Structure formats: structure tokens, C-alpha cells
Amino acid sequence: MLDVKGVYFKHKNQTTDVLKGISFNAEKGGLTTILGPNGSGKTTLFKCISGLWKYYKGEIKVDGIIIDKLSFKKRARLFSVVPQEHEPPFPYSVFDVVLMGRASYIGVFSSPSKKDYEKAETALKTVGIEHLKNIPYTKISGGERQLTLIARAIAQEAPVMLLDEPTSHLDFRNQINILKKIKEIANMRGITVVMTLHDPNLAGLFSDKVVVINSGSKVAEGLPKDIITEELIKRVYDIEIKKADIDGKSIIYPVL
Amino acid sequence: MVYRTYIKVLALFLILIWVGALHASTFTLTDKLGRTVTVNVPVKRAVIVISYELIPAMNLWNQVAGVSRWAEEHNDLYKAIVRENPSLRKPNFGAGSDVNVEAVLKLNPDLVITWTYNPDTIRFLEQKGIKVIGIYPDSLTELYDVMRMHGKLFGKENKAEEVIAEMEKIFNLIKERVSKIPPEKRKKAIHLLGKPTTVSCGVGVTNDIINIAGGINPAGSINSRNTDVSIEKIIQWNPDVIFIWGSARYNESWLYGNSQWRYIKAVREKRVYKLPRWSTWSPRLAPIALYMAMKLYPEQFQDVNFEKVADRFYQKVFGISYYKVRQYEGY
């Protein structure tokens, strides 16, 4: 579904490449995690995929369509981006925020139609937050905000959903809930989810595929249980770990 | 013994004269900003920022070191005189609203006479050690005071009185004709300024000359120099005559062509007049008053030829013909 081929990227006035020829693909309806330490180029890769940064070498395709020359509107119908939750300047209601996901379907001189309102409602229900509909976005918890942004992405009806570190501001309970929800959405609705995470365990527990990045290059790509090994973690994170299997699931823990 | 008394008396006499002379050579006054200024008189090198029409009027040419740029650029009378007599030309130092202090200092003046439009300029000049007097005549009496002050400063008291006398001649002519008119027949007159809805109010020379000309200024009860009013108010006042400030950007036709003004008596009867483009802070205030009076009560001045009276005044006060100055009015 999402094909990234040989992507090189460097900043305007720099000589060193931040991304050095990355290639991977994400299957339709699956949850693909890009894993890597800070400074590995995760965020840069993310921004290239989402279309924010355009000046890269290489090819990024969605369902066969090359994306770099697409208009904002067309791109938004292919990718929905769920940023890390943040505080907007004005206290929009949760519903208002979710409705914004319909922007690529609404003309410049138009306002949302009945259909747009319905889709926003549906998105809220899918994520399970209709009870928060009229509450100001600024008054709900971090976890609820992240869910709101996910609902917005659903309202956007794009086949690919990109999430940038969706768990970084959340407490333990919310981290798990969010990831469960995301997986549910990916599987139920056939949305191709690509997200960046830094926690290998969470990546392992929830992803269908993991792509490991380090220093701008792809280090590994495949099923989590195959990829996340002691050797890989040592190489990428420089930490000694031990792997354990419980009930068919693998987790890693650091050797202290 | 008689000698000693005689010498004592002589000494006393001499001392008195000396003290008197000392005293007579300085002049202390309070200016418009309330500042007390002491000046050595007669002033020998003055810088005149706004009262430059008094230079020809009181023959101050040899005592003036510089004038404002406006004098030669915007003042018809001054321009006419120096064009006719280039030897009278004075250096200039900038405009009245912004004085180039260095240029002023270069002229080495012993006094600067300016208006109080920008008190900061005055303070600034003072700090640089220059004596400054600020003026802003808000009535005819104040204008006379300012003129007399110029007389005292330059040792031209007599000339000042002469000019005032000439002005009074015209004012008396007006008063004489106008006093015959009973109060109920007096005309209401307003004076419009930069905007057609800005009127001259109770404070200022304009109000004084409207009164001298026998008119009644309905805005005279407002205690300020001028103010903005709504058109409704002007309609309510319903003036008989409307005067427009000489330097306004619009003239009578603007009012005549504007449907909002059509019910006002002055507009209906086509008695809207733009005043000549002269400064009202000058001896020329007198002929302006005459102009106003003649427009207010033409029947009282049938025998008076305005231009001839103005010309006579110009010749006597400024030493130049009215017709000559008029050539320069198109600035």
C-alpha cells in the first residue's frame, strides 16, 4: 500500500544526508511501526512521507500513486496525520476538532455539509468518545485528546494513517488504550497505519510489521518477533537486553 | 558745603540714570506657556518662526537673523516683499513645526519667537541656551499684546502702535456701520475649518472678528478653539452666512452641491464665502474682518471698495501694494 523507495534527504544548507536511501513498504490494513532511537531520522522520514518536507530523493508511493507532486487536498485524501496532542490557541469543542478532518472535502468558499457532520459523528463513535462531543478540547485529558485526533483522522477517510509518537505524552494506561484502539481501527477498517515509536516492546506487542531505523538507514524490516532481537537492540540502542516469551508474545527487558 | 550737597545730588542723579538705563535694557515677560523670559532689549538678532508678517509691518529687517521656511514658501505677503526687494532676504532654518536647531544656533540669535504648537521644540531650544518666547494669540486683545511685545522687544513701540492704529481704523469703520444694526437683525455666521463639519468656537481670533463684524457665532458658546460637530447641529443652528477658512481644501461649491446641507439658510441663499488665504495672526486680521462684515451686511458697506481699503492698509502698514501681493497668492 505505502511504498518507500530509496529516500535520501538532507537539509538545505547541509552536506550530510539525514536519510540515506531508506526503502520499506507497509501493507494495507496493517499496522507498521517505524522504530528507532532519537536522532535516527524517524521524524524526518515521517515528515517526508506525510508530505511536509518535499525535497527528497527517491520515491514514495501510495497505492501506486507517487505523492510528491500532489496538491495538499489530494494528499490529505490519501494520508491522515495524527500529530502529538497539543494545545490549540482557541477552545474548540471536540466535535469541532474532529470535523476539521473533513477539510479536504470542503471547498474554499464552503462550509461543512450535513454529510460532513455525519461522518464526524461516526468517527467519534468509532473511537468511543461521543460523550465528549461538546466539551472543549482544551479541557479533556491527554489520552482523550489523542483519541480526538485519531477520530479526526478517521473522519478524513484516508487509506493511510500516519501517527507520530502517539504515546509519548500519555500515561501507561492511555498508552495501551490508544495503541489498542489504533490496532482495532487498522484491522476493522482496513486502514494502513504507519506510526513511529521509540519503545521496542510496544512496537513488538502491537505491530504487524516493524521497520528499524538507525542513523538514517534501515537496519531491519519484518515481523516484530523476528526483528526485535538482543543483537539488534544492542546494535541500535547500545543496551544489553534479554528476550522473554510469555503466552506466545515476546517482550524484552534490560539487563541491569 | 554747598558743593558736597551738589556732588551728592549729582551722584544720586547719576546713579538713578545708570540704574534706570540698566533696567530699561532688559524686558521680562511671561509667554503663552507660562514661562518667564528676560531679554536684553532691543533685540538685535531675532529668529522669527511664525510672526513674520510683523517684520515688514514694524520694519524689523535689520534685527532679524532668520525666518521660518514657511515665510518665503507659503506666505504671499512675505514672498511678494522679498521678491521685490531681494536684499531683504533672510536665511531660513526649517519649518515652524520642526525647527532645525543647529541651523538656528548657527544664526547666533539672541531670541527666538515661535508659536506653542510644539512645546518640546521650545524646551529643546532653551536647553541649548537659546532664549525662546512662545506665542499663540487666542483673541484680538492677545494679538495686540503680541504685537506690542514685538514692539517692546525690538525698540519699535511706536511702530507697533501705528500698526494697531491702522487696524483700529478698519475695526472702527466696521463698528460704526454695524452698530446701527439692531440685535434681532444680526446675522448668524459660522466659520468652517479643515473639514466642513469642523467649526471655529468661542476661543480664538476668528470668533473675535466674527463678533466685531457684527455677526453671532452659534458655536461661540463652546469653550474651545474649534471642534467637530454633526451636520445636524449645523442645520439646527441654521446660520445666515458661512465662512470657509482660506486654506481649506474645499470651497463654496462643495456645500452648494451637497444635498445634506440644502436646508441651511446660508446654503439656500448662496451666502457661503471662502475667506482670503491670509494668516489671521497678523495685522491683516483687520481687512479680513472687513471682508467678513461686508459679506454679512453688504447693504451697510455699499460705498466701501474693499480692494481700495485693503490696498491703503497694505501700503501704510507693509509698504507694498495689495495688487502686487495678490499676484503671489497662488502659492
Next chain:
Amino acid sequence: MKGIKALIILISPIIVGWLALFFGAYGVTPFMVLKILLNETLHIFEIGDIPEKVIIIDIRLPRVILAGLVGACLSGAGVTLQGIFRNPLVDPFILGISAGAAFGCAITIGFLSSLPIQFMAFIFAVSAVVIAYTVARTQGEISRLPLILSGVIVSAFFTALVSIVKFLVDPHKLQSIVYWLMGSFSLADWKAVKVCFVGVIFGVLPIFLMRWRLNVMSMGEEEAKALGVNVSRDRLLFIVFSTLAVAVATSLCGIIGWVGLMVPHLVRMLTGPDHKTLVPLSFTAGASFMIAADTVSRTLTTFDIPVGIITALTGAPFFIYLMKRGGKEAWGK
């Protein structure tokens, strides 16, 4: 509750405008006012050609309508720019419009007497924003900070030019310039209303149609782009339309501050930040406020108090009161 507040704000200009017709320096009885209005619209009640008719139909009515339209323009531009700059404390003069208009006025009064002030004020107001925008563009893609910065620079530049004009011009014309800069509706007539209407059609109306997009744009540039909005293009459109509205209004009645800053903020506090409702309510609230302020300015005393003073004097305390009562809420959080 919120719905009722919104409804009141929505219809307020009609009520306030209506009431304003009964006030004025020339006393006209309410009965007469009604008669005249009915005569003008329904052609009943013969009243003949009396001065009261001129007062109501030619003076008060266009003045009230003009004040309303100007208020809508200023307030509409304010709410738009607050959305674009993601800052509730931005006013419509931030991009240099008022400095440009002031310069246009100064140079016309000072040197180009034959040209109409309104036209020149408009031209330079628009030029100022064009310059500010172009300067900001040299940074590459336009984002908020360069725009604000270049707006400040352009304002300073035009203000300096105004000073030069004041310096060179003859003392009497200086007065004229000063008068014009203090906002006033005293010369309002039907012609001005027609001109302002053009500003409304080409400025206020497009903003109304585009209003929902402000929600998205106010979330941030990156986010808005990811949601499918062509941020540069839409931002440019918003700026063009608000500049038009403000430039037209300013050229007709001088510089009236405070309305564009405060009214949208107040409405946001009362009925919420969703631009779908905020924008139209800002228009109507701005109109009502301006009409009320102008009515006070022309009836409180014999003379017309400059309306900018009224807007500041009434607006500021009310604003402070609302802020205190609202606590943190009041900041829109």
C-alpha cells in the same frame, strides 16, 4: 443559552440601528421619525419637503448604516486576522494598513489636493500590506512571524513618511491631516455608504464564505496542511479580503481603533471559537458597537467627540470587566 446569546448578537444591529435613528442634535420627535421612515419606504403620510426629512433620510440614516458597515468591516477583518495569526490579540492594523492609509491621506491633503482622499488612502493602505507581504515572502514560505515583523516595519516606514509630509507641508494643512486621522462619521452620506458596500461585497462576504477554514488554519500551519488546506494560498486570500475591508472603511472615516481587536474577542468569549458562528457574529456585533459608539459620539455633547475615543473608553472597561469575571475562561481557554 448559547443559542440565545448568539441570536441576540445576530440581530443586534437592526435594533441598535433602529434606536440610533431617534437620536441626534436636531431634535426630531419619535413620532416624526416614524412618519418620515414610513413615508420613505411605504409612501404613506404625506410630509412635504421639510428639514426633518433631510435630517432623518439624508443625514442620520446613511450615518447609521455607514457606521454599521464600517464596524462590520473592522470587526470582520479583526476576527480573520486573529484566526490566521492564531492570536486573539491581533488587530486589523497589524499589517500596516492604518499607516498606509494615514500616508495616503497626508500626501493628498499636503500636495495632491485635486485627488480624493478616500481613493489615495485606499491605494496606500493596500500598498502597505502588499509591501509587507512581499517583504515577508523573501523568507520563503510565509509564516506568521515574518508577516508580523514586516507589518511592523512597513508601519514604521509609512509613519515616518507621514512625519516627513507633516514637516514639509504648510501649517494650516497640518490641521486637516490631523483631523482626518481621528476617525469620524460626521461627513457620512449615501455615497459613502455605497462605497463601503463595495468593501463589504468584496471583503466581508468572501470572508463569510471562507469562515470555516479559519478553524483549520488556526490549528497551526503543519496541521492545516496535513488536513488538506493550501495554507499559503488561503492565508493570502484571507489577507486580501480583510485588507480590502479595512482599507475601504479607513478611507471613508479615518482611523478607528479598538473595534477590530476587541469585538471578535468578546464574541469569542460569549459564544465560542468556532468560526462558523464567530465570524458572522463578529460582523453584527461590530456593526452594533460602532453604531452605538457613533450615536454616543454625536449626542453626548454639542460637538462630535471623535469616535475612536468613545470606542476606547467604552470598550476597555467593559473588556476588563469581562476578563475579570471570566478568569482563565476569559482568555479563551
